[in-house]
Amino acid sequence: MGSCFSARIRADGPRQEGPSSRYGSIDERNTSSRRSFSPAPLTPRKDSGILESTNLKSFSFNDLRVATRNFRPDSVLGAGGFGYVFKGWIDEHTFKAAKPGTGVVIAVKRLNQEGLQGHKEWQTEINYLGQLYHPNLVKLVGYCFEDEHRLLVYEFMPRGSLENHLFKGTGHFQPLSWNLRMKVALDAAKGLAYLHGPEAKVIYRDFKSSNILLDANYNAKLSDFGLAKDGPKDGKSHVSTRIMGTFGYAAPEYIATGRLTARSDVYSFGVVLLEMITGRRVLDKNRPNGEQNLVKWARPYLSSKRRVLQVFDARMEGQYSTSAALRAAILAIKCVAKEPKYRPTMDQVVKALEQLQLQEEVQKHHGTCAEDYSGKVVSYSDPSPSPISA
Template sequence: MGICWGSPADNPTPSTSAHLSSVISQTTSNTASRGSNISGYSRFSASSGDEPSPNGHVSPSFNMRIFSFAELKSATKNFRPDMVLGEGGFGKVFKGWLEEKAPGKSGSGTLIAVKKLNSESMQGFEEWQCEVNFLERLSHPHLVKLLGYCWEDKELLLVYEFMQKGSLENHLFGRGCAVQSLEWNIRLKIAIGAAKGLCFLHTANKQVIYRDFKASNILLDGSYNAKISDFGLAKFGPSASKSHVTTRVMGTYGYAAPEYVATGHLSVKSDVYGFGVVLLEILTGLRTLDPNRPSGQQNLVEWVKPYLSERRKLRKVMDQGLDGKYPPKAAFRVAQLALKCLVLEPKNRPSMKEVVETLEQIKSISENPKVPRNHSPRRATRRHKERSH
């Protein structure tokens, strides 16, 4: 559904539900079949959910809260324009304040994010249902928490925990003095958190393929902990006897794996490709697709790949916002990992478990860099004495 919860960037990511298949075929969904799915909504239950465990878990149902439209209208000040956090194919996301109704808690409440379906949206019903179906059952520190939902007449809304720092997309590509460049250690922290979220999905009891991994769907809390959001395109993985599922091609240009775009064959390795694209964006601070860049540089993956195999070349495409303040060895290893994620043959891409392990190793390099032998204090003192004589 492609929604950024931070301040909207100047060049927003193409719509999540852009049907990539429209380039390949003119297949469209049947409106009547969407309507038939609505009857399934009534089975959603209503009460508060549990806190996620450190390693995440899958539950038959988290029994989420059902909000009234009046409650959410009040929380967002009648969906006032200055409360808008972002907008995507599904509709707008509003900042809200949920008042506590408990005795003795007057004036207290909770910040929330409310996603409201645009009545003219082509995405709506299926994605709304998909989001609730997955997030009522999946709980993990690196998945955004869905607090509840509202379904009254034609009004469809989703209520999430509020993520103070907005989206990774806005931090990488946003402009203006309000947007500060992310330090290297924070970028690595975000990459590790997002990787752990994907890894959890891929290793859940019933494997989940996220299908739309991109910078705008990675949200950040006040401590820059990354949480994957927007499950409108998520899909259960193949059975044990199959390597992939075949489905209508949907996603976001630039992030979708080439084999998925070409054939509709979807697997967890499709998510790994998208993760590799985001790693490149984290390294370079550049969007995966940008028609405003010079010819030959508009597709980030095609342009940057030749620069990833050598440290000297990598420096030329590293994000200038880092101002050179990053460990070259760690950056090079991230670049090598990105290359592995982006290989054309899906089976040769690493698993997300392997990606997490590699990033954790890279993190240790960043935190405990080795002092180069020719820059040791003893050698420096010796050179100084030699010069003085």
């Protein structure tokens, strides 16, 4: 398994310094961790392979060139394996290029022809985001398919990615408060729950902090659907596929077998929830041995009521109650359970986060902080035993 694993999902290499990613839809950290693939065929298609049912604007390359001021370097929002993301402006009625500072702000992702992520992922993203609509999915406005040019046009997310707010924490990106982190977690969970639900039946496969974007009001939306897959059909329990994703976020059973299920996304959600709780990256080779892998390091702490608060991000100190912290820890450790059957569904995750938010509101109203107002931790139906011990 080792050689097969290293060939398909590779750990992040040294971080490359480049344009700061304020938009965040391009993963800056893992240009070597993803490769293009052949998505399951969808019909009917246009000649370009785009679903005919997509309700997207087809842009000319010249319009996007003008909208981004000829893809000027000072318009760059981020960079990654796909290419660059540029800031641009278009008229809200005609969709033609507008002067900077007028009309509607957009983010334009331009495919690098020499990049690892190619036409297939570009096409997959169009086919999914062209059909899926939810408040917690980033809106795809349109695309450009002209000669050798492949571009995607998104709504602009002014506060960038969750990753930047968690791990940069200076200048443009400020550390998020406990309440904002739990709000972002709930928003992202709702997005995943929608994807897993009966309307979409999609496995996201690339859930990570760099793919969670924030609007001006810190509403979170999932972006980058290049690795998305249709869920299992005809009574099957899983989808067998090439192992794709980002090292550290991918579920262990998926890495071992290539069998993809919705619970694989739940594991990835748990990893991101751990990042929000601890303020640590999923993989950090700059930390001492034993602390470089977030899940392995945090698991013993999360299993103990006496030690759990030791792993919480010090920047949030005093912002949460002990009972809220325990609820979040319980949820995180359930999501990253080694056995998929012990993980909650995303609907259960949404319910748990809503209850946590309700608890915080009630405690604030009554001025209680030390313990849960109900005297017990909210739970949900799950075959696994309680993961928190004294």
